[in-house]
Amino acid sequence: MTEPPKTAEPTPAPGPVQGPAPGNPAAESSPRSPAAVRRRATLAGTAVSVLLIIAIVFGSRLLRDFDSALLPYAVATVFLAFGVAYRYTVWISAPGARRLFKQGWRSFFSVANFRKAPTALPKMIATYLGFQKFLGARSHARWAAHQLVFWGCLLAAAITFPLTWGWFTFTSSTGSGPGYEMRIWGFKIIGFDALSVLGWLMFHGLDIAAVLVIAGAAYFLWRRMKDRGAVTGQRFAYDLVPLIALVVVSVTGLLLTFSSIFLHGGGYEFLAILHMVSVVFTLIYIPFGKFFHIVQRPAAVGMQLFKYTSRRKDEEVLTCRRCHEPIDTAPYVENLRGTMRDLDLGFDEWAEYCPRCKRVLRGNAYLDHVKKGFK
Ligand code: HEM
Numbered sequence: 001m002t003e004p005p006k007t008a009e010p011t012p013a014p015g016p017v018q019g020p021a022p023g024n025p026a027a028e029s030s031p032r033s034p035a036a037v038r039r040r041a042t043l044a045g046t047a048v049s050v051l052l053i054i055a056i057v058f059g060s061r062l063l064r065d066f067d068s069a070l071l072p073y074a075v076a077t078v079f080l081a082f083g084v085a086y087r088y089t090v091w092i093s094a095p096g097a098r099r100l101f102k103q104g105w106r107s108f109f110s111v112a113n114f115r116k117a118p119t120a121l122p123k124m125i126a127t128y129l130g131f132q133k134f135l136g137a138r139s140h141a142r143w144a145a146h147q148l149v150f151w152g153c154l155l156a157a158a159i160t161f162p163l164t165w166g167w168f169t170f171t172s173s174t175g176s177g178p179g180y181e182m183r184i185w186g187f188k189i190i191g192f193d194a195l196s197v198l199g200w201l202m203f204h205g206l207d208i209a210a211v212l213v214i215a216g217a218a219y220f221l222w223r224r225m226k227d228r229g230a231v232t233g234q235r236f237a238y239d240l241v242p243l244i245a246l247v248v249v250s251v252t253g254l255l256l257t258f259s260s261i262f263l264h265g266g267g268y269e270f271l272a273i274l275h276m277v278s279v280v281f282t283l284i285y286i287p288f289g290k291f292f293h294i295v296q297r298p299a300a301v302g303m304q305l306f307k308y309t310s311r312r313k314d315e316e317v318l319t320c321r322r323c324h325e326p327i328d329t330a331p332y333v334e335n336l337r338g339t340m341r342d343l344d345l346g347f348d349e350w351a352e353y354c355p356r357c358k359r360v361l362r363g364n365a366y367l368d369h370v371k372k373g374f375k
Contacts, residue, residue, distance in 0.1 A: 037093040045086035052081045060166025061186050073164040076280040083287030084295055091296065095342030103335055104302025113309045124304050129297060141219065148216030149246065156209035170202075207257050210250035217246040242290045245282040252278055307332055320354035322361070327354050 056074060060066040066074075092101045107113055114121065127133045132150070135143040162168040162184070169183045178194040182202070192198045201208075221243045224230050234240065252275035259268045285291065310329040311317075317326045318333045327333060333351050340348035350358060 032093065037090055040093070041086040041089035044089040045082040048085035049078045049082040052078055056165045059185055063166065065169045065183075065186070066166035067163075070164045072276055072280055073160070073283075076283040077161065077164060080283045080286055083284065087287040087292060088295060096339045099335065099339045099342065100303055101299050103306055104299045106302070107306040107309065108302035110309075113305060117309060120305060120308055121301075124301050124308070128301055128304055142223070145216040145219035145223075148212045149220070150216075152209045152212030152216065152250075153246075156206060156213070159205050159209070204257070206253055210253045213246050213250045214254075217243045217250070221247070238290055241285070245278065245285065248278045249275070249282055306335075318352060320357050321352045322357040323354060325354050327352070 056066070057063060091097050108121070132143065132146055135146055167185055169186075170180050171183065172178075172180045172194075178199070179191065180194055180199070180202075181191045182189050192202060194200075194203065221240070224234055224239060224243070230239075252271055255271050256268065256275060259266055259271055282291075286294070307328070310331045315329040315331055318328065318330050319326050336351045337348040340351065353361065
């Protein structure tokens with residue numbers, strides 16, 4: 001049996017220092033210092049929000065198609081753009097995430113990968129990002145609930161974001177229908193009858209989205225109250241707030257439709273404010289909580305592709321130094337070791353052991369050096 005590497009004492013890895021020593025001006029101005037990362041993130045956030053404002057102004061034909069009643073929503077999307085760009089920049093400034101980001105997008109845009117496996121990328125986008133097939137391995141119910149939330153939110157975003165920005169307009173030459181025209185950036189896309197099935201779907205798309213989201217989020221909430229594993233580890237702000245926010249946004253949205261159809265608009269104004277406040281809160285919360293995975297996950301598609309193509313390229317597969325079972329391809333293991341070196345963990349050789357052997361070796365070391373076990 002091969003001996004584990006002698007890395008009990010963390011050895012300083014070559015390469016730049018991660019955090020600056022306090023009070024050391026040279027380190028504080030290093031491109032990886034927290035202050036420098038914050039500066040970069042603020043710059044990225046500002047650039048993205050300014051671009052969005054320009055896109056809103058020009059996309060709404062110099063605000064001619066902009067609906068001022070939707071102003072609070074539009075302002076919230078500008079804050080959302082700032083928050084997402086800020087948090088994303090901070091995220092990819094950490095060594096592990098930066099490596100994932102670089103390697104992921106390099107594989108994503110690689111012409112060589114495309115030539116070798118032209119269908120791999122669209123397939124991974126569909127199975128990993130769109131249908132999240134990997135969630136089915138955890139539980140079919142969690143997968144189904146996530147699909148409901150995912151498609152419901154995508155549908156709602158596809159309808160509301162362009163409307164809020166004044167990019168979509170629905171106009172009727174008679175002023176009150178039933179014939180309507182849908183225009184994007186002023187160009188006519190389709191004409192439809194509000195009383196037809198298409199017309200119904202056009203005007204009730206958000207109700208459909210709300211029903212999907214309520215079903216999915218309600219399941220997750222129920223699970224978080226029943227499943228002892230979930231209950232033990234969950235935190236209110238991180239795990240429950242996103243689900244409650246989704247339910248509140250969807251229920252208040254449905255109530256608006258209910259009010260206009262069944263109550264002749266009774267309570268509409270109050271509901272509209274409640275709905276707006278819940279949407280604005282949810283949009284601004286996206287970059288800072290669990291919802292951030294929506295933005296992070298696409299970077300992982302490239303990483304999946306990297307694993308897939310390095311396997312297909314018949315790259316050398318590394319075997320565990322102890323049990324000789326295959327671990328992964330050499331480029332993948334090297335990438336992992338690189339991350340561990342970047343993080344100054346000082347035990348990157350352990351990447352050459354399979355997870356089971358790592359546990360066994362750790363257990364043996366514990367028994368040898370700390371405690372002999374129960375007598
Ligand atoms: C519109 C986009 C999306 C929305 C609104 C959304 C929403 C959610 C919500 C609310 C949860 C929390 C469930 C809970 O913890 O109780 C969740 C969990 C999760 N999401 Fe998403 N998600 C989206 C996109 C994605 C994508 C693209 C992926 C991956 C490719 C993904 C992967 C996951 C995973 C792995 C979990 C944990 C699931 C579990 O614990 O069963 N999500 N998502």
